[in-house]
Amino acid sequence: MKENKIFSYTVVIFVYALAILTGKYTLDFLHLDNPYVEMLIADLIATVIVFIFSYLFKNSSLYDPYWSVIPIPIVLYWMLNTTQGSGIRQLLVLTVISFWSLRLTVNWIKSWPNLKHQDWRYKKLKEDSGKYYWLVSLFGIHLFPTLIVFVGLLPVLPTVTNSHSLGIFDLVGFIICIFAVLLEYTADEQLRRFKISNPDKGMNMDKGLWAICRHPNYLGEILFWFGLFVLCLSGDPISNLWTGIGFVSMFILFKFISIPMMEKRLIHNKDQYEGYINKVPALIPRFWK
Secondary structure (H helix, E strand, O other): OHHHHHHHHHHHHHHHHHHHHHHHHHHHHHOOOOHHHHHHHHHHHHHHHHHHHHHHOOOHHHHOOHHHHOHHHHHHHHHHOOOOOOHHHHHHHHHHHHHHHHHHHHHHHHHOOOOOOOOHHHHHHHHHHHHHHHHHHHHHHHHHHHHHHHHHOOOHHHHHOOOOOOOHHHHHHHHHHHHHHHHHHHHHHHHHHHHHHOOOOOOOOOOHHHHOOOOHHHHHHHHHHHHHHHHOOOOOOOOOHHHHHHHHHHHHHHHHHHHHHHHHHHHHHOOOHHHHHHHOOOOOOOOOO
């Protein structure tokens, strides 16, 4: 089992190194006038590289860490290829994204044993789509999340190229991002400890943060992308309002796709979950009875 895990993570490291290098060579080749378009093309090509290996190993979960890994090289590329911007502001952005990426990637490492393991949602999609599963995997599991993350990163480019003095939006955005990551980390740790102390899978977690919100980890994720949006408002808020489609897209993804899919499964697997739904709100905490 240990050797299998070492082999699995070696494969992941190789695949992602290859994907990032392919994306970098794509950017070197393109040299387009629009930095968003050229980065999107490189991002999609890197995603296809990961998909090819997902197909070869027959495991779409090979893509799972892409969500948390790819933002760092994207941000670094934008930072290193601009002659504008405030060094302190760029450091703030890189800090919050690295903090978020580290937490999410570590959480993935803890929960992903090896290449034999695949997310339950992908298994269900495979059952539902049959012979068309790999088309569903390419567009639904790989390319769609890549687009969502890219849209979430839209505020980063105007932030790292912003030469205005630091202002209130920088401080507020930074605080929101850090708070969001800590919220996600606390929720994940509370849930992890609960699972260890309650081996009965029919038991439902309703303590700590989970007592005031059914999905505090998802709330933290939405807040993080909102914090990135707030960061980009410093100096020229009106011109950058359009980048708010990033966190709005994240909210729609979690509210109308991730949460309903997760709760349908939880209702089926946990006897007390319907009662939990009636008592505790999904995303916005209610601090009163």
